Amino acid sequence: MSSESYLVIGGCGFLGRHIVEQLLERGESQVSVFDIVQRHFDSNVTFFIGDLSKAEDVQNALQKSQATVVIHTASPAHGMGRAIYEKVNVEGTRTLLEECQSTTSKVKKLVYTSSGGVIYSGEEDITNVDERVDYPSKPLDAYNETKVSAEKMVLKANNDNFKTCSIRPAGIFGPGDRQMISGFYNVVKNGQTKWQIGDNTNLGDFTYVGNVAYAHLLASDKLSEIYPYSNLRDPISSINISLG
């Protein structure tokens, strides 16, 4: 348990819900959720229903929750049109960063959920890389392009008074999943299992949702500590963590 006040953006989603539950399980007494839709009801959590791309909604949640730590997991699901990604991932994240840094805000730390897809162009395999690998010149699709833009804004915003961090999960599985298993099920149901792309040696990363959620808690805890490699010639000012 800490003295922090947590606001989980997208806290009614698959990953966001696990983060909320882990915060409550470890005894945090100040946990709030901001989401466009309410799917959960807890007596010890304050829910703010609003749109991330609307400054007044975000401002209201930050002020009323008195948040000191923001964990930003909100995004439209993969496979939708560019406009909604631009609105939520780019404009929404920009709005959130601005409001977190406004004079009335108490936010000191922000953890952003990015995606492993930000470094994948779809044209070449990626093997044994870490977070130092560059973004591809051509992003895989609009979803990943806007996740790159959001991630860059989040990392650029990092400073001594407002610490930021970006986490890049690959595929996430576990209880509460609304995308992956239903997608696999539809493939089977539609008889689409008779095709094979590649020679069956390609690998992909999948991480259990509880571990991804735990990584967000650890990242938010560690953000207040001094970065251990600050004596490097070209110190990394903000941290990207890839999960796989």
Ligand code: NAD
């Ligand atoms: P999810 O759809 O279950 O949760 C996202 C939440 O964001 C939802 O509750 C949704 O209502 C909320 N949201 C969407 N637009 C909003 C808006 N305008 N304002 C406020 N809230 C809004 O998705 P998830 O699987 O939990 O993914 C969480 C994060 O992890 C996302 O940022 C996603 O890009 C990233 N991610 C997910 C996977 C995966 O396999 N699920 C893999 C890599 C990265």
